[in-house]
Amino acid sequence: MWIHSKHSRQLALSHAQLESIILDRTAELQNLSQKLLRVQDDERRKIARDLHDSTGQTLAALKISISFLQAACPLDPSALAAVSDVASLADRAIEEIRTMSYLLHPPLLDEVGFNCAAEWFIEGFAKRSGINVKLQIEPIRDRLPMRIEIVLFRVLQESLTNVHRHSGASEVSVCFQRLPDKLILEIRDYGRGIPADRLDRLRQASAETGVGLAGMRERLLEMNGRLEIESDGNGTIMRAIVPLYPVGRPGNSDNSGQLTLASARPAMNGSTSALGSQSQTNQ
Numbered sequence: 001m002w003i004h005s006k007h008s009r010q011l012a013l014s015h016a017q018l019e020s021i022i023l024d025r026t027a028e029l030q031n032l033s034q035k036l037l038r039v040q041d042d043e044r045r046k047i048a049r050d051l052h053d054s055t056g057q058t059l060a061a062l063k064i065s066i067s068f069l070q071a072a073c074p075l076d077p078s079a080l081a082a083v084s085d086v087a088s089l090a091d092r093a094i095e096e097i098r099t100m101s102y103l104l105h106p107p108l109l110d111e112v113g114f115n116c117a118a119e120w121f122i123e124g125f126a127k128r129s130g131i132n133v134k135l136q137i138e139p140i141r142d143r144l145p146m147r148i149e150i151v152l153f154r155v156l157q158e159s160l161t162n163v164h165r166h167s168g169a170s171e172v173s174v175c176f177q178r179l180p181d182k183l184i185l186e187i188r189d190y191g192r193g194i195p196a197d198r199l200d201r202l203r204q205a206s207a208e209t210g211v212g213l214a215g216m217r218e219r220l221l222e223m224n225g226r227l228e229i230e231s232d233g234n235g236t237i238m239r240a241i242v243p244l245y246p247v248g249r250p251g252n253s254d255n256s257g258q259l260t261l262a263s264a265r266p267a268m269n270g271s272t273s274a275l276g277s278q279s280q281t282n283q
Contacts, residue, residue, distance in 0.1 A: 041105075041150055048104035051097050059094045066090060099124070106153075114149040115140055115176070118156055122174060129164045134173040144183070148242060151219045152176075152185055155227075155240045158216060159187040167191030169235060183242040194231040202229065216240075 066087045073079040102120075109117040115137050126133045143149075156174070163172055169191030177184045194202065202213065213227075220227055225242040 041154075045105040045110075048101040051101040051104070056094065056097050056101070059090055059097065063087065063090050063094070103157075109149060109153055110146075113140070113143050114152050117149075117153055118174070118176065121153070121157065122160070125160050125164070129160075131164060131169065132171045133160075134171070136174070137176045138178055140178055148183070148223060151223065151225075152183070152240065152242070154219060155185060155216050155238075156187065159238050163187070163189045163191070163236075167236060182244055183240075185240040186237060187239075188235060188237045190235040193233050193235055194229075199229065199231050 066083060069083045070080065070087070073083065102124075106117045106120060108120055118137060119135065122133050122135055125131070144152075160172065160174075163169055167189045169189040171190050173186075173188045175184075175186045175188075216227055220240060220242065223242050225240060228237075228239040228241065230237040230239075
């Protein structure tokens with residue numbers, strides 16, 4: 001009897017130690033994932049700046065040289081036509097470089113914040129996709145912390161991209177609210193929706209959810225936020241929620257805004273969900 005009791009205590013201790021190790025390893029993986037996302041954001045900012053400052057300036061210089069060529073051959077129609085074609089290609093390249101640079105990291109995000117960057121992105125998205133976007137963004141007097149603005153912008157970017165690729169919707173609404181204790185970003189499409197079995201799988205942190213969903217989960221988890229998804233035959237709603245509180249309470253400090261993040265990290269649960277997109281590949 002004593003031996004059995006001793007063996008049971010040893011098993012219980014081993015089980016507790018194993019659980020502790022698993023929790024530690026899970027936390028380490030989450031920290032690593034979040035660091036990789038921050039590195040990715042920094043690299044996007046750097047590449048965007050290099051494209052604008054280096055490649056963009058090279059193409060601008062090319063355009064100047066082309067204008068000299070056009071002035072030098074006004075009497076040769078064939079040469080002038082060829083130079084005009086080159087000028088058109090240069091214009092297209094400049095526009096594509098500018099768009100790529102801004103999509104990687106829009107300067108407005110650094111300069112004036114999420115609201116203006118979101119309006120710019122949505123306007124461009126509507127033109128590129130042909131999808132009608134109804135936008136409702138609550139005016140914000142003070143800047144949000146930079147990390148929050150980046151996360152919200154990436155969620156918006158990924159959400160609308162997946163709506164375009166997979167929902168079949170012709171209309172989308174975007175709503176952003178700043179409440180006293182939290183931020184809410186909601187993207188609602190009026191497309192085909194997600195089948196119930198797939199929706200259940202998307203709500204789980206599994207490999208099937210894909211890179212896009214996993215990335216958004218990790219971004220919001222870093223700030224104790226969450227992603228909620230609702231979907232039926234009338235479309236899909238993706239809702240990102242980030243808790244906030246006034247500076248002065250205990251928590252993480254961030255001098256880039258007047259609000260900061262709650263310090264306690266809640267455990268993930270099965271109801272925490274990801275982007276309401278139907279992506280099979282890019283999520």
